[in-house]
Amino acid sequence: xxxxxxxQESMFxxxxxxxxxxxxADWIIRCAELFKPLYDQLHQHILxxxxxxxxxxxxKVVESEKVNSYMWxxxxxxxxxxxxxxxxxxxxxxxxxxxxxxxxxCAVDFLKGYSGYLQVDGxxxxxxxxxxxxxCWAHARRKFMEAKKGAGKKGSGKADWALNHIQKLYRLETxxxxxxxxxxxITRQEKSVPLLSQLHMWLMKSAxxxxxxxxxxxxxxxxxxxxxxxxxxTLDGLxxxxxxxxxRAIKPFVIGRKNWLFSQTATGANASAALYSIVxxxxxxxxxxxxxxxxxxxxxxxxxxxxxxLLPWQFAKR
Numbered sequence: 679x680x681x682x683x684x685x686q687e688s689m690f691x692x693x694x695x696x697x698x699x700x701x702x703a704d705w706i707i708r709c710a711e712l713f714k715p716l717y718d719q720l721h722q723h724i725l726x727x728x729x730x731x732x733x734x735x736x737x738k739v740v741e742s743e744k745v746n747s748y749m750w751x752x753x754x755x756x757x758x759x760x761x762x763x764x765x766x767x768x769x770x771x772x773x774x775x776x777x778x779x780x781x782x783x784c785a786v787d788f789l790k791g792y793s794g795y796l797q798v799d800g801x802x803x804x805x806x807x808x809x810x811x812x813x814c815w816a817h818a819r820r821k822f823m824e825a826k827k828g829a830g831k832k833g834s835g836k837a838d839w840a841l842n843h844i845q846k847l848y849r850l851e852t853x854x855x856x857x858x859x860x861x862x863x864i865t866r867q868e869k870s871v872p873l874l875s876q877l878h879m880w881l882m883k884s885a886x887x888x889x890x891x892x893x894x895x896x897x898x899x900x901x902x903x904x905x906x907x908x909x910x911x912t913l914d915g916l917x918x919x920x921x922x923x924x925x926r927a928i929k930p931f932v933i934g935r936k937n938w939l940f941s942q943t944a945t946g947a948n949a950s951a952a953l954y955s956i957v958x959x960x961x962x963x964x965x966x967x968x969x970x971x972x973x974x975x976x977x978x979x980x981x982x983x984x985x986x987x988l989l990p991w992q993f994a995k996r
Contacts, residue, residue, distance in 0.1 A: 853865075
């Protein structure tokens with residue numbers, strides 16, 4: 679629930695329970711250590727998936743010399759508890775990875791030579807990986823919305839045109855949501871690719887007419903700079919038009935951060951990464967999180983554990 683330990687300490691005290699935040703912090707770190715084999719197994723499984731969505735967000739670590747450290751997010755699977763994308767079963771996995779840097783090497787190290795599809799925003803660090811990068815139309819659309827808002831009473835004809843055209847692409851995706859991978863691919867080739875071609879021609883022409891340092895100019899330039907990645911979603915019916923699944927997956931961490939604000943140490947930040955990974959992966963697989971965590975801790979504290987049986991999708995079957 680993202681409750682900071684000092685608040686939990688106060689809540690326990692109201693019930694007459696003396697439980698210091700230091701004790702709780704030690705427990706959390708110990709639990710994270712127990713969960714490491716399961717986290718590592720989930721890491722191996724996510725690297726076998728055809729599509730991974732990635733994102734990153736800032737994190738303040740008090741003992742770090744840097745102003746901002748980063749929590750990186752990697753997710754696979756559909757937006758549904760079943761993990762089905764148009765009839766193709768892909769396990770729902772949500773993994774957090776803490777670093778005191780936003781360098782692209784962090785993604786390179788986590789992905790370990792992964793060469794599948796990696797859905798990302800416009801951050802250039804991901805270009806150091808070996809993955810096929812897929813862009814995010816939600817980011818592109820957001821920039822045109824900012825341009826429309828910034829135009830105010832002066833009118834926003836060009837921004838409106840772009841937004842309407844992007845909306846046509848999204849309307850097609852809505853129609854394809856429950857279709858098979860093959861149908862999604864064929865329909866995109868027949869309908870999305872021509873729309874994208876029209877949009878690209880408009881962007882090239884508009885870039886000559888709009889001042890580059892205006893909001894509209896920045897939106898146009900963003901699309902042109904990201905164009906190769908933005909059109910890549912048409913390469914495979916498994917792919918999504920935007921990176922919203924990753925943004926949704928990282929949201930619980932962002933909400934929690936508003937409550938607890940920072941981690942005291944890198945050890946604590948790594949523990950947070952491990953535990954958020956287990957909890958959010960359990961949620962993504964529609965498990966009762968409390969029961970799952972309790973069962974895992976019970977098993978992981980014993981010798982000779984069969985980690986595979988604790989994978990959320992296997993646990994759900996049992």
